[in-house]
Amino acid sequence: MAEKKPWDHLRDGINDLWNSFFGASDDNDLSLFCKNRSDERIPESFLEKFISKLEEDKWTLSEDPDYKTPQELMDKVFQATKKKMMEKLRKQNKKKVAQDEKKEEIVQQEEAIVPVEVVEEEEEVVLTEEQLKLNLEVKRKRREEWAKLKKIQSQERAEKTRIYQRDLTMANRTLSMNNELIGCDKEAQRQKGCPSDADVGKWLTKAVDRRVVVLKFKLCWSACPTRLPKSLYSCETLEELTLSHKILVDFPSSACLPSLLTLELFYVVYKDEASLVRLLSSCPVLELLDVKRNKNHDNTLV
Secondary structure (H helix, E strand, O other), X not given: OOOOOHHHHOHHHHHXXXXXXXXXXXXXXXXXXXOOOXXXXXXXXXXXXXXXXXXXXXXXXXXXXXXXXXXXXXXXXXXHHHHHHHHHHHHHHHHHHHHHHHHHHHHHHHHHOOOOOOOOOOOOOOOOHHHHHHHHHHHHHHHHHHHHHHHHHHHHHHHHHXXXXXXXXXXXXXXXXXXXXXXXXXXXXXXXXXXXXXXXXXXXXXXHXXXXXXXXXXXXXXXXXXXXXXXXXXXXXXXXXXXXXXEEEOOOOOOOOOOOOEEEEEOOEEOOHHHHHHHHHOOOOOOEXXXXXXXXXXXXXX
C-alpha cells in the first residue's frame, strides 16, 4: 500500500491533541506559542516540528494490527515536541528577563547621575557710536513721557479735590441760605477732600432746621458707618426718607416721624434689631417701605 503523508490525513487529529493540552496547566500551557492568546488553533511553528518528528519516526498509514495506532504515536510525538518547545520558551524568557533587568539598572544609573548645568557664556554686544546715541535718545524721550504722565495724573487729582471742595462749600451755602428746604439729595464718597462725620451731621441738622420734606442720603466711603443726628428722627415735615450704605441707624425710643410716607433703607447698619422696630412703629402714616440687606451679614452691630 502506498505511503501517505500523515499531515494530509490527520490534521484534525493534531488539532484535537493541541486543544486537549491547551491551557491545561502551567507546564502544558501551549498558548504561549500563539501570537494571539485568544486563538486556540495550533500554531504553524509547532505544526512544522510535529510533522518533522513524524517523518523522523517514518510513520505511515498501515493496516497492520501489530503496528502502533496513530493516536499513540501522535501522543508520543506531541509530548516530545511540546517538551522541546517549552525548553526553548524558557530560554527565551530567561533572556528577556535578563534584558529587562539590564534596562532597569541602566535607568537607575541615569537617574542617579546629577545633571550638570551648562552655563552659556554671554556674548558681548558691541554697539556702534550711532546705536549708542539712538539708545540715549530713546531713553530721554521715555523719561520725558513719564514726567508728562505723572504731571497729568497730579493735575487730575488736584482737579478732583477742587471739585469735592466746591461741592462741599455749595452744599453748606445752600443749606444755610434756604429758610425752607423742600428736598435734599446728597451722595458722599470717601475721597481726598471728602466731608467728615462732622460735616455729615451739620448738613442733616441744617436740613431738619429748614423743615426738609424729601431727604435722600448715601454714604459710599470705606470708613465705619456714620451715626446720624437724633434730630433727623423727629423731623415733623419729612415725608420721604432714603438712607443708603455706610449709615448707622440708631432710632431713639422717644422719636417720631409723623409725616413720613416713604421709607427706603438700602444696605444700612442697625444698632440692633430693636432700632428698626422702633423706627417702623414711630411712622404712623407710612405707606411704602423698601428695605435691602447684604447677604453676607445680618446688618446689625450687636
